Amino acid sequence: MPNEQNDQNKKDEKTEKNDQTEHDQQDKQEEEKPKKPHPLRKWILIAAGAVVLIGILLWWLHSRHFENTDDAQVDAHISGLAARINGTITAVYVEENQVVKAGQVLVDLDPNDYEVALKQAQSQLRQAQQQILAEQPNVPVTQVSNQANISTSQSSVTSAQAAVAAAERNYQAALDRVREAEANAVKARADVERYRPLVEKDEVPRQQFDQVVANAKALDATVAANHETAQAALKQVDQAREQLRQANERAEETRKNAPRQVAIQEASVATRRAAAETAQSQVEQAQLNLSYTKIVAPVDGIIAKRTAEVGQRVAPGQEVFLIAQTNDLWVTANFRETQLRYMHPGQSVNIHVDAVGTTYAGYIESMPGASGSVTSLLPPENATGNFVKVVQRLPVRIRFQKNQGGLNLLRPGMSVEPKVRID
16 A cells, blocks of 8 residues: 555656646747737837936926036135234234124233333433424514514625715815815915015015915915825725625625525424424324234134234234124136126026025126136146146126025035026
8 A cells, every 4th residue: 555655746746747848838938939018108209218318308408597506615705813013912802713803802912012112202202392382482583683683794795885875975175175275385485586576675574474384384384284184094994994884784694694694594493393293293193003903803703813822922923813804705616618608797696505505695796807717726828838728717796685584504615506597
């Protein structure tokens, strides 16, 4: 029985194997037969191709009206705040990333040296002003003195002229007396000659003749004396004329020197005033230097970089802060030169900011004046012979439209993707 059972099992297994072999052969034959395509497959492929073509056409038509770039970032004015005087920092009132307002005190410098300098300048100014007060009255005093000197010199001239006239009159009178004496002497000599023959004839007494002779001699002496008097009067005329000449010279000198003396006094006063103005400017400079001990924010913005520390010694021009002016932002978009053909100021722009995930409205403010490579620190020199044509990029300035929400979230340096509508 067991053997029969085993034989039966073997027969069954063989039968199953044969059936499986026949089934596999049938499946292989069915697979080798060509399958018929589904009747809708053709139309599905045509529709898909049409959709792709339409999509490509729409994208092409759309892209014709826009130019975009991912080489763009938010820009702003970055103000470098530096010390204007030497000094030691005594206090710092802000930290990095802190919002500040224009006029806000950021740093205090030690003011002691500049307070002393201000007091010294003010003292010099007061001294200069007092010197003006002391010098200023000399001008009218000199003017009055000059008027008096001119009047005195003119009076001296008048007196000298009168003395000349008097001397000339005296000389003329002396000449008249000489002529009179000469006439009398001539008559007396004639009388002597008339009496001489009469005396010889004893017609007149000898005593009378002697008296006539004596009278003639006396008249001759009078003539000589009058000549001497006339010569003395002539010398007095010369002296009076010399005195008149000297008086005229002194009067002329006084007249000419009077305005010069006034000019000298006025120049002295002007010098004192110039010194006072210099002292005033020194006071103003000292006041400015004292005010510079407080370093204030020149604009509204955010502190971007702080280098100031308490106790630090700073020099003029040494930078202590950077302030980013976040209230005046724009976008610098570096477009390829081939994209600028239809761009111009005023075109609308959609600006997508990566950091905030928001798209803002803007417009082209200005077109570039040169490419970025030309304005770089080391511009290329194409004349060296190693020229390779490269499409250049030029920075286009784009402004944000005002009164948009979220502009306060933007910061200089953020990456953006502007899309310009060029139609």
